[in-house]
Amino acid sequence: MVQPDLSHVSATAMAQQGLRLLEDFQGTQQLDQLSQAIERLRQAAFGLPAGSARQCLVLSELGRALRRRHELTGAEVDLEEAIPALTAACMTPEEGCRHLYLNNLANAYADRYERTTSLADLDRAEAALRRALELVPHDDPARSVIVSGLTSVLSYRYQRDGDVRVLDEAVAVCRDVVTADLAAPAQQALAMYHLAGALHEAYEARSDIELLHEAEDWARRATDGTSTDPDSAMYLAKLGSILTRRAEVERDPERLTEAEIVLAAAVLGTPPEHVRYAGYLNEMGNAVYARFKFTGELTQLDRALEIFQTVVAIGAEGGINEAGQLINLGNMLMQRFALSPELATLDNAISAFDRGVRMFGEDDPFLPMARSVYGGALLERSRHSDIAGQPERFLEFAIAELRRADRAQTGYAEHRRTIRNNLAIALHEQFKHSAHLPALEEAESLFRAILAVSCDDIAGRLATVNLAAVVTDRPGAGEDAWDEAGRLLRRAVEMTAPGHVDRVRVLRNLGVHLGEIARRRADAAAGAEATEIFEQILSMPTASSDSRVRAAVTIAELAAFTGDWTAATQAYGRAVDLLNATAVAALYRADRAHALSRFFGLASDAAACALNAGQPRRALELLEHGRGVLHGQSLAVQSTLAALHETAPDLADRFEQLTRELDAKPAGDDMNLPEEVVSALMEQRRRAAGERDRIVEQIRAIDGFVDFLRAPRADDLLGALRCHPVVVLNVSRHRCDALILRGGAVEVVKLPRLQSDTLIRQVIQFLGCLETVRDTNQPPAERDQAAAAITSILIWLWHSTIEPVLDALGFTGAPGRGQHWPRVWWCPTGLLTFLPLHAAGRHPHTFGSSGRAGGALGSFAPAAATIDRVVSSYTPTVRSLISAGARASSRPGARDGAPRVLAVAVPRAAGWPEIPRAADEVEVVRRRLGTVSVLSGAQATRANVLAQLPRHQWLHFAGHGVQDPFRPDTGELITVDSRDKGAVSIADVAGLRLPDAQLAFLGACDTVRGQVLLADEAMHIAGALQTVGFAHVLANMWVVSDRLSLEVTDTFYARIVEQGAGPGAAAHALHDGVRLLRGRLEQLPGTAHERRFGPILWATFVHLGP
Template identity: 35%
Template sequence: LGLALRTRFERSGAVADLDEAIDVARQAVDTTPTDHPDHAGMLSNLGLALRTRFKRSGAVADLDAAIDAGRQAVETTPTDHPDHALYLSILGVALRTRFERSGAVADLDAAVQALVMASEVGSAAPSVRVWAGRAAGGLLASSDLGRAAGLLEGAVRLLPEVAPRGLDRPDQQELLGRLAGLAGDAAALALADLSAPMDERAGRALGLLESGRALLLAQVMATRGDLTDLHASHPHLAEQFTELRDLLDQPPSSSIWFTSTDAGSAPVQDREARDRRRVAAELGVLLEQIRSLEGFTSFALPPTVEELCGQAGPGPVVTFNVNAYRSDALLLTDQGVTVVALPDLTPALVVDHINAFHQALADSGDPDPDADRGAAQRRVREILAWLWDTAVGPALDALDYKKSPADGQEWPRVWWASGGLLSLLPLHAAGHHTSRRDPGYRARTALDRVVSSYTPTIGALGYARQHTTAPPAQAQTLIVAMPTTPGLQHQGRLSEVAREATQLQARLPHPILLTETEPDADTGSAGKGDQTPTRTAVFTHLTEVTIAHFACHGSSHPTDPSQSLLLLHDWQQDPLTVASLAPVNLDHARLAYLSACSTTLTRSQQLLDESIHLTAAFQLAGFPHVIGTLWKINDKYAADIADSFYARLTDSEKHVDTSRAAHALHDTIRSLRDQLPLTPSLWAAHLHAGA
């Protein structure tokens, strides 16, 4: 009853509900025997209600009473009980709240102690332990960097266990979304901890970012190298690990999250507690066994610098970390990891520029004849110049890429692992783009110095490279064309798609065309047949083809990026989404070209580190090369870019060298930029991801 009343207060704001919630919560405590397994849960719920009233009224007596109730809950719960971590965390939050109000150092110390103890309860759900470790690290960040960094590193190491496969994907995203930015915080604190040499700090920070980003893509697409390799060589151990991990992260029946809106329930019974302790112990023993095997010493641990450097042979990987503690570019080469501090790249400033950039993009396409589209393009160029000055330029300078390669010289390649906020901006197009070059012009643009590619993580890049073996002797091409789209206003007409498809049929080997036919004038519906671009038809052909080209509408879901989709004939009934690509087996895949809007855009800020979008999904599903887009693209220029791209990738006999995909796109975009330097919205959206 108390929980229900508190929930109603959260919805309506009626103080009488909150007062009654506290009264009945006290009755629940008083009428439950002190040795009853539910007693601690009753105390904890009372503490939550009292802290809620303190936040509403500011009455210190309520906060003091909340802390007393929290301490009693902790003291009456066995230290190895899974709920012990939960009660410690709730107590830690209450103590932190009192410290923030009074500044009493004793409260700060007690809050840290409670949260650290919570993070160390091995039988607790990993999500509870991660939250507690992060909270403790945040409290220590200003006074004890080394300890804070260690706590956040421990939390990052637990992240892969937070979202078990047994949960639905939306629930997995919700759990990880609550912990957004943890890897970035941990990396920033690791870099700020001056007790270690810089090269050691750099390797540690990069390993943390690698371990804490793109976890769902790695898990769902079966591309976590550790688990995939373990399955291949020791399948029994892999099955044991997965089973124990998933069991351990099932929340106990009394789980209450750390927001005041959650209802919670009674504590688990002793048998469940014993079971969870047994599972935690078994998992620890199993991890020791796995790590004793040759080739698995770092299983479920952040990758070593040596393991990461193995992916930097073809070119450096630049990983950005934009963080409130500090912002940096981590440069991975085959020689190691170096750090470029980026002091002007604060999260608030990046957010401001992202908002301005996307507003300028929208304004640049405003059909109103009175709209100042020239001013909008100027604003886009200004932000691309800012992106160069604060992030991309310093990174390329540090890599000694300071000018354009000489004629006939091979262009160097750079992979961008943007992560977080910078994934919303076109790093490959950063620079000072002008209509004419002065005699002393320096190539102050990424396009004029390097060939750019993107990857969600370094591990994902390694996975893509595993699929770059020689293509089958007879390459086939799937062309999916949607000149009209059922269910959209005006049939979603794309007037240039038919031309795009025709050009590709002439250029590419053994084309298979799936195309939407014009709607019938009487019925308004399109004809159906074997060549209709349904999801089933597309998936059937994907398993056979080397190249897949989609010319259609794309949509980035605003809150659930796993539901971002390509709009095919049956998109309303059976959509081709990010999540739907997981089970597809693409042995022959080499190149996917997504000539659609916003296929590399994640709009959910809480899940930016996860890189959940169509471009990454195609890459991790088996395509080592993917061409995607960051925003809405122009129909005519999209067709021109595709034709120019394939012209650079094929010879007169339709032989396709997909290994040159990044170079072909770079040359295409650079050429169009030279023609239209003042309108970057038309040429800067396209990017290459993968090997």
């Protein structure tokens, strides 16, 4: 300290002023008054004789005042000054005061321990308090205060060491002084408060409900008559915490309501800068979260999450409490993720857990449980990664963290069982990934060990459910194992109260088990019970949309197993209707895609059941409703927006604004932003989604818009279809069919030679062979072998799928001379979207030279290939084709003036191979079309491309495209600044509105290649461009040679100009260009590289649109 000038006043007078100000502060609680008292006492301490009784008194009061200001402001400097002052005070020559000074010193050490978790501070606090107890007479009222401090310190000691005997001592000494009733009311209330806390902790350690009841009783008595006490908020917070816990244990909503009221009073009665404010708010968050667990209301979870985010942001308590608050926040984020699967939320939970774990001391008893929930979050992350190798790495990290938690020597017994449960879950997951039997055996051993201790707590319930899954996963598990699993799951249901947030999961596990029993044993009763359980889940407010979809699907599968195709169709219909709820607009587009990927093939199975039930129109509806969900959400907007602008322009504008906001790309790189920023963005999206839902309801109330954004009926689809025939190819494990749409009818063509399991093998081989052929580092023999395998797959595709359809359509050969080439619009489902239907068949080694036929090219004999019989176009869904046709017919054609054309050439981009002919391709466009706006080289930036697209009607892009078939929403067009600014992504395109767009030609690789588990969602750049306005899109299914792309481009635009039909001739023009290319390649010598790889080189080009 710096010695102040005391010349103007005596030290004794200064001390008197300070003590008087301190006494006044006790009544006013004015911080300024406290600060003045501290200054006076500080000055007096310097002026009084060193070591005198008077100085020691002043130093003790100064230390108390500094500690109190630390409580109110959180200023650590006050606590650091208080401890030396209080230490000096304990040297007082007056024996009768020393126990009081020791108590004050101990409290200061305990305060610092809360911030630092320094064992030395805890030891000093306990030593000072025990010495004070030795000095204080048994009938001295001050004994109550000292015991209160010791109780608190012993609680910290238990939390570190896990020795329940320490808690027993705390309860015993505190109960003694409380029952003696020697202290003043304020001191007695403080002792009751500490006794209540010790009993609460004893309950958590021993699970003896009587301890919790007694804790509540003492907490209530502590709050009686203390409304004017400065510590009244502290007493209320303790009572609220105990009430919350008892309400959870005894399922008592009325007690929880009281807890919320009491905790609200504690929070409102405490200034935000108070050191305990965050702690009280934390308890309030626990109560709100408990309310969510009672009701399953998402608003309660969001409220709890907001509270915990505020607690962490305040950071007022620091130390051990800050670490715990981070763990609480992580738990809330995990719960939010479970109900709304935003990966950013999961990643933020992992970040919060990681920070919290790092803040705990290695010997802290809460650290094992913190590691456990951290490991659980890493385990969950392993289930939500599409990047090769990432799931295994996350799983490895999870198991390592959980093993650290299990090896810890500290912690609560209840936590120990939960930790081992989580470790066992992770080991079971490892077995499912690797078939590593020791992992499964260890998991079973852990679960059984948990149940051997207790079955009736949370850990027991979780272990019961999880053990059921393990015993049936054992290799060669017999009927005894399945019977044991059934008993375990029924027990778990009994242990989970109705309305509990875990009730859905426990019921679902039992329902799945019963469904499997029904199939294994042809047990109709088990099937009926399973159906009843899933019907119950569908009606439960706590069930997530994901759980509801799964419930409806399982009901459908059970009905299909019994051959009740009508019931199966009805249940599948409910599942399809629920899919849109799974892909809620509040999620980012990539998260919506991930949510939908879990239901790959649902719509196709639904349609197959409808066909078995003799309902082909219903099959079409189910395919349209359940496929292209994301695509359809945008198309439905586009199709009616113009009319809406005329009828209700304000609603239309706001709807568009909100839709753009919800379709926008996440801010930052993969949402690598601070948690509070991400949380704010998520909350903003939830508000926007809620407002958008309300606007949709307002729009539906307008005459003529009652079906706005609703899925269309089959009659509406067939009536609006101007392009036909459309062939919807459906692949399901139940059956495979082609639905031919023409003349307002649905004609079913069975495809018995097309099997879903065969298709999976063929697509896997096809994609692998493509990679081999495109890899010039592979040996020539292997590339030739891969090319031959692709040829065989195309022949299989012809015989199993395409030829029966074309025969049914009457397209049994090539068009004769002078005849118009017929068109077919292919709408493949599932994995068929990865195969070139237009290239299916046998391709001759020599190209015919008989000249043009019907304005196209000569034919082959026999015409055993799609390209030799029809002009092929593709559409992701029937809705997409209808929408594109409507746009094409409403926009200017070729005779309405030259189109505004944007040509983009990106021959070089950092990190990508050079494309030598990209600029030549753009020059061809300019030469064929005339006036063209060009972005080339350094001008072809992401910002320029996105800015220029809305100003043009046609787009030609010559550059690199990229699409990862195993990750949703990753399609991109590479611009010159992609490395620094990012490429033009699907999300970028989805945010555009292009009312004048007509035609896009993408001379780039992989631009119509989707994602494997989202094959029905048109998750590629071509699909995105069509959705936002381009009626016609020409794209590539895989890698394209820049030289061949230049060749096809030249032919395409030459035909467009020759025929003068504008974009409407796009399909025929591309067909001509591809057939010419194929013919030239087939005329090359048999040893030529391009001859050997023929279909791989020309079949990449496709047309989407009317």
